[in-house]
Amino acid sequence: MVDAPARPIPSRPKTQSRDAALHAPPPRRARQPQALGIDVARRIEALILDGTLRPGERLNEVTLARSLGVSRGPVREAARALEKTGLVTVIMNRGAFVRSLGLDEAMEIYEINAVLFGLAARRAAEAVTPAQAAALRAMVEGMENAIMRGDRDGFFQINSDFHACILACGRNREAETLYGQLTRKLMLLRRRSFESPGHMEKANREHRALMEAILAGDGLRARDLAEAHARLGRARFLDAIGHHPLSEEDTA
Missing domain, CATH: 1.10.10.10 (Winged helix-like DNA-binding domain superfamily/Winged helix DNA-binding domain)
Structure with missing residues (x-):
């Protein structure tokens, strides 16, 4: 009897070694x-x-x-x-x-922000670093250049950065967070503050005086100027929407 040819034993599929599997790059996933x-x-x-x-x-x-x-x-x-x-x-x-921000709510936010901004400016005068001082100077000059170009959007962006920088210099995270949240709501309205002629120039004169007080280390003056700047910003907004004309104090 002739023996049947032996059947080849099927080979097992090759598998990755344990080490190779552990070090293999993870599969790509779609963004969560x-x-x-x-x-x-x-x-x-x-x-x-x-x-x-x-x-x-x-x-x-x-x-x-x-x-x-x-x-x-x-x-x-x-x-x-x-x-x-x-x-x-x-x-x-x-x-x-x-969201449409009501006038009463906007006025309340301006009032709170004045206190927060004053606090940050006082603390900034006590702790501003050379790098932060240089950044503040550059932003004031940047706003001046934007005014000369008639670039209202550019001015508005640097203005926002200037305020945020002072809050960061103040080194109070809770105040910085709250100010940011409230200011985000005001962003719905604040652009209009710079629509009227001369408002950007007046705002930047206030910025420069505030910056100089901070760089001089005069915390009390910095606080007073910051609070006044916030109140004048509120007045500029009201003037821009025709709510009432600016007073002599507001235009000083």
């Missing part, structure tokens, strides 16, 4: 939905703060999703997140709208 929602919220916030999306305007999910290159889900999630920051109002069955 939560991270995508945060990114979309930041981008929509920027559109609100730069005036592209106006107070009272409805957030069109389809249009925003198309322009931001995402689906409608992250836009809806972003609207809910921005509602918590006070920039958006979500109305059931109607949608999300850029």
Whole structure:
């Protein structure tokens, strides 16, 4: 009897060694939905703060999703997140709208911010570093250049950076956080403060005086000038919307 040829034993599939598996790069993952929602919220916030999306305007999910290159889900999630920051109002069955800040609420925020800004300016005068001093000088000069060019948007951006820098120099995180949250709401209105002729020039004269007090280490004068600057900023806004004319004190 002839023996049948032996069948080859099937070889086992090769497997990665344990070490190779441990050191293999992780597989690529799509961006997590939560991270995508945060990114979309930041981008929509920027559109609100730069005036592209106006107070009272409805957030069109389809249009925003198309322009931001995402689906409608992250836009809806972003609207809910921005509602918590006070920039958006979500109305059931109607949608999300850029928040319209009432005049009374705006005046209350200006009042609180004056105290916070004064506190930060006093502390900044006691602790400003050479690098921070140079940054403040550069921003005051940058605003001066923006005025000469008639660049209101450029002035507004540097103005915001100047205030934020003083809050950072004040080294009080709670005050800095609260000021940032309140100022974000005011961003819906503050651009109008610089629409009237001469308002940018007056504001930057106040910036320069405040900067000089901080760099001289005069904390009390810095505090007083910062609080006065906040009150004058409120008056400029009221003047810009025609609420009442600036008084002689306000135009000094």
